[in-house]
Amino acid sequence: MQNLKTNFLCSDDFSRPARKEMVCHCLVTERLKSSLQRNFSFRLLNLAVPLLCLIASLAACSAKKPEATKLPAPATVENAKKESELATIKLTPQAEKRLRIETVSVATRAVAEPLELSGEIVMPPGQTFAVTAPLAGTLQLPESNLAQGLAATDATALPANPITPAIGVYVRKGQPLFHLTPFLAPERDLRAQLERDAATSTERVAAARQRVQRTSALAEEKAGSQRAVEDAQAELALAEAELKTARQRLQRPGNATLASDFDVTVTAPISGVIQKLNANAGQPVTSGAPLLEIVSLATLWVRVPVYVGDLPRVARQQAARIHNLNQPDGAVRLARPVNAPPSADATAATADLYFALANHNNALRPGERVGVTLATRTSSEGIVIPWASVLHDIQGATWVYEQTAPQTYVRRAVEVRYVTDGLAVLARAPANGAKIVTTGAFELFGTEFGVGK
Numbered sequence: 001m002q003n004l005k006t007n008f009l010c011s012d013d014f015s016r017p018a019r020k021e022m023v024c025h026c027l028v029t030e031r032l033k034s035s036l037q038r039n040f041s042f043r044l045l046n047l048a049v050p051l052l053c054l055i056a057s058l059a060a061c062s063a064k065k066p067e068a069t070k071l072p073a074p075a076t077v078e079n080a081k082k083e084s085e086l087a088t089i090k091l092t093p094q095a096e097k098r099l100r101i102e103t104v105s106v107a108t109r110a111v112a113e114p115l116e117l118s119g120e121i122v123m124p125p126g127q128t129f130a131v132t133a134p135l136a137g138t139l140q141l142p143e144s145n146l147a148q149g150l151a152a153t154d155a156t157a158l159p160a161n162p163i164t165p166a167i168g169v170y171v172r173k174g175q176p177l178f179h180l181t182p183f184l185a186p187e188r189d190l191r192a193q194l195e196r197d198a199a200t201s202t203e204r205v206a207a208a209r210q211r212v213q214r215t216s217a218l219a220e221e222k223a224g225s226q227r228a229v230e231d232a233q234a235e236l237a238l239a240e241a242e243l244k245t246a247r248q249r250l251q252r253p254g255n256a257t258l259a260s261d262f263d264v265t266v267t268a269p270i271s272g273v274i275q276k277l278n279a280n281a282g283q284p285v286t287s288g289a290p291l292l293e294i295v296s297l298a299t300l301w302v303r304v305p306v307y308v309g310d311l312p313r314v315a316r317q318q319a320a321r322i323h324n325l326n327q328p329d330g331a332v333r334l335a336r337p338v339n340a341p342p343s344a345d346a347t348a349a350t351a352d353l354y355f356a357l358a359n360h361n362n363a364l365r366p367g368e369r370v371g372v373t374l375a376t377r378t379s380s381e382g383i384v385i386p387w388a389s390v391l392h393d394i395q396g397a398t399w400v401y402e403q404t405a406p407q408t409y410v411r412r413a414v415e416v417r418y419v420t421d422g423l424a425v426l427a428r429a430p431a432n433g434a435k436i437v438t439t440g441a442f443e444l445f446g447t448e449f450g451v452g453k
Contacts, residue, residue: 201243
């Protein structure tokens with residue numbers, strides 16, 4: 001083709017302009033041909049790339065996947081039983097009579113909603129008494145018993161004898177605490193005064209003796225009366241007694257301290273615990289000096305912080321139920337509401353209510369935290385059963401025994417919302433009207449687990 005085109009262009013049959021036009025036409029044709037070839041290559045490449053990706057994907061999908069490694073289960077439950085498959089206890093009529101089993105039907109009734117809070121034992125105002133020295137003198141321990149007193153937690157076992165005052169020791173009203181030997185009130189120039197008194201008494205004795213002699217002589221001569229003799233003798237005896245006392249006072253400053261001849265016993269004004277000790281035995285004190293402070297624990301207050309949003313529904317005139325934190329179902333004490341200075345905590349949005357509580361045997365201490373149940377004005381419908389019918393297992397779960405047939409009992413799980421007035425309000429309970437065992441539930445529990453008779 002190229003040779004033909006060259007020959008054709010070199011022939012003499014065409015003129016020079018014609019040959020030039022033919023050359024241009026051939027060049028355009030060649031360029032169009034190369035352009036078409038390039039476009040065809042590009043299109044072929046664009047079609048080949050997606051086709052190769054599709055083939056690779058199909059090959060990957062068709063490959064066999066490796067099996068995933070199975071991890072062991074974190075826990076396994078063996079011999080699991082549903083609640084409906086729990087053990088059923090069947091008793092003979094004689095066994096049921098011997099256990100004295102009693103039942104009550106599950107009922108729905110309106111019950112008050114108590115408010116469960118925590119409180120703090122505090123000292124009420126006016127319960128602290130200060131013991132002061134009635135006279136100036138020296139303190140001494142009572143001689144009848146110098147043994148140490150007992151701790152405040154055992155007030156019932158206190159001895160009747162006096163004790164050694166110490167902080168934390170419980171004392172009873174009227175119990176001796178100290179003996180106080182008062183000081184003499186020393187006068188100025190006491191030695192000279194005592195010597196003058198002794199000299200005066202000596203002269204008075206001498207004059208009295210002369211008078212006795214004179215009146216006796218007159219009585220013998222019948223010139224005087226016997227009564228005058230007796231008066232002279234009485235005056236002499238009185239003068240001799242004064243002289244003896246004056247001589248003893250004159251000797252005392254050189255032999256002993258200026259102490260009086262009697263002691264004053266300082267006793268406890270109330271029963272309570274010594275909270276503060278200001279003086280000890282052997283210490284001289286002035287008149288009116290504070291010796292110790294005794295705080296009475298017979299009555300304590302319970303401070304209960306209540307959220308201000310709950311204050312309107314609290315029945316403030318009703319008594320609060322107080323129990324220890326570790327014994328919510330144990331002994332319950334009743335505390336009456338009292339008026340106290342208002343107090344609140346703005347940060348916690350609480351206001352304080354106060355209740356007076358009798359502290360028998362000093363079982364409670366100031367600063368101790370206790371559980372408090374307050375009565376409210378609101379009530380709601382709830383499923384109730386006697387609290388005595390609820391059992392607790394070792395995990396703390398709550399159960400009851402339901403009588404499903406005569407002499408047939410099944411243990412059922414229950415969920416207790418709260419307890420009020422001996423009734424348990426349930427959130428999860430058997431059907432309404434079901435018979436629940438009240439008396440004999442513990443015996444059935446022991447029978448089920450092989451510890452009953």
